[in-house]
Each structure stands twice: as C-alpha cells, then as structure tokens.
Amino acid sequence: MSLANILEPLQQPLFTVLDTPVSWTEVLGFGSGALCVWLVARQHLANWPLGIANNLFFILLFAQAGLYADAGLQIVFIALAVYGWWTWTHGGGPGSDTLPVRRTSRTEWTWLITAGAVGTLALTLLLDRATDSTVPFWDALTTALSLAATYGQCRKRLESWWLWIAADLVYIPLYAHKELYLTSLLYAGFLTLCLLGLRNWNRDLTTRRAIPVEAAA
Template sequence: MGWQTSWTEILGFATGALCVWLVARQHIANWPIGIANNIFFIVLFVRPETGLYADAGLQIVFIALAAYGWWSWTHGGGPGSSEALPVRRTTAAEWGWLAAAGAVGVLGLTLLLGRATDSTVPFWDALTTGLSLAATYGQCRKLLESWWLWIAADLVYIPLYVYKGLYLTSLLYVVFLALCVAGLLGWRRALPARDTRKALGATA
C-alpha cells in the first residue's frame, strides 16, 4: 500500500490492541502490556519526523498511572483491601475537577508546545494528551465514562496520525475505537443493577 513503517510502530500496534482488549475484559494483564506499549510509543513519537512531543511525554505519565491502576484493580483502591475494584459511574465532583484540570492542562500544553518545540500541531497534541490522561485515570478507578473520553480522544488521534504519516498507528486507533465501544458496553453490563438501570435511563 506504499506505507512506510517501522518495527517500533508494528510492536506499538500489537501491544496497544492487546492492551485495550484486555482492559475491556477487565483483565489485570492489561497493565504490564500497556507499559510495554508506552515504551514503544515513546521511541516512535520522539523521532524528528514525528514530533509528537506531548504524546511522548504522555507515555511516561501512562507508565506511572499503569503502576497505580495495577495496584488499584487488585486492591480495590483502599488501604489494606484485597478485593477487586468494581466498575462504577463518575460522580459530578469527579467530572468537575477532571474538566477543570483538563482545560488548564490543554491550554498550558498548547502554549508550551507552540513556543518551546517545533510541533506543527500543538493544540491537537495537547488535546489528545488531556483526554488520554483523564481517560486513563478513569480506567485506573474503573469509571464507566472513561470509555467515552477514550472514544473522544480516538476520534482526534485517527486523523492526526494520518496527517503525520503514521498510517499503521492511525489504523491501530480505528481498532482502539471499536474496542472502546465494546469496553463501554461490557463495563456497563458489569455495573451493579441499580447503576445499570440509571445508566440505561440516562441514555434512553
């Protein structure tokens, strides 16, 4: 098809697809697979011809969040707890601080990338970074709506990577988008019965 790719991009594709599939199934192995995926994308994004520096830095934050998510999923998020973390809905307070932190972060990153780097897409790089961080935090806490944030991020990532010539990575994010929809439906089914009724009522 005339695509130019690398082993780094291929390995990022494989580990990324596997990671999201495992998250959708609430499988704990998604966290170490995700860390490997982050490392591959750091190498890919810092190449001069790619220049997605915020996305590269984002992968480092992802690694830290993965360590937290790994612990949170196995210990229920509470000190001394050995129970698995249940799926739940995002509270109004959580939405409030996520929106505030996201807006400040996107604005700050856009200014930083525009002035301190040679990025050609500072706003879009910053926007996907903000959405991805919020979505990853949500998945660490098993918040159902984290899937909506990932869907929004993927809808920006797909054309962004096409623009940057990362066609295989763009295709990966099409796969991610489908897996996110599957994950959203799967996690909704995992909600407690009362929350499931509320979720269905909210989308009716």
C-alpha cells in the same frame, strides 16, 4: 554499545503503507496496544504490564514523529499503569481483592474538566513556543483527554470509555496527518474496542446493581 545502537533495529522499516515506511516500533506498538485495550475491556489484570510495554514502544515512535506531548504522555501512562495495577487489586475496599465498576462522580467530573481545560491550554502554549510541533493544540488536547481517560480506567469509572472514544476520534486523523498510517488504523481499532469495553463495563455495572434487588425479592 550505546542505547541508540540498541534501539536502531526497532526503527528500521519493516514494510511500506501508501509509500510510507512502517517501522518495527510502530508494528509492535500496534500489536501490544490492541491486545492491551482488549484486556481492559475484559477487566483482565494483564492489561497493565502489557500497557507499560506498549508505552515504551510509543515513546520511540512519537518522538520520531515530532509528537512530543504524546511521547511525554507515555511516561505519565507508565506511572498511571503502576497505580492502576495496584488499584485494581487493592482498591475494592475491606474484604475485596477486586475493584468494581462505578460511575464518575460530579466532583470528579468537575476536577477532570477543569484540569483538562487548563492542561490543554498550557500544553498548547508550551508546544507552540518550545518545540517544532506542527499540531500543538491537537497534540495537547489528545494528551489531556488521554490522561483523564486513564485516570478513569485506573478507578474503573464507566465514563472513561467515553473519554477514550473522544480522544480516538481526534487521534485517528491526527496520526494519518503525521503519516503514521498503521498507528491511525490501530486507533480506529481502539475505537471499536472502546465501544466493546463500554458495553462490557456497563453490563457489569448493571448486573452488580441488580443483584441486591433480586436477592431482596
């Protein structure tokens, strides 16, 4: 049995939204993605393996929709998930098995902005010239934002939530434009979860910084 035959049931319509068929792939991506972001907001380690499963569903979905940069991005996300999984358990330094929430440094911002701008330009040109993408710039921009946000998530940088919020604000209309209505709705949910995650991580950072002050008092 070929891989295409194995994957075919996942690509079959499950129901329709606004006269557009919604496949098992999109439904499974919806569910696993929402749960994954919720777990990240709670700093739960299980977000990483669940996120890998979510990436696999989205590779199929985005490739079908002609969002090639987003499909390729999922492969990078899988590699970053492995890195993030390790970092969250080993990146806290000697005597610590957890990674604390921190702010993004000025040096990190410089690298992220530079890499994001160069990556967006290069990927836009590639998608425009080498694929049949109808939204090369927006596909490239969301790819760059998502990679920067995922790096911050792997390192537990508070500002990674702001990068995800910016990406989601583009993703929502982009997926609706591609008639991926359930995925567009998912990213609206992601936006809400990102705000929750920003609040939770900021609270964690504030509490951790306040402990030495209280102890000294």
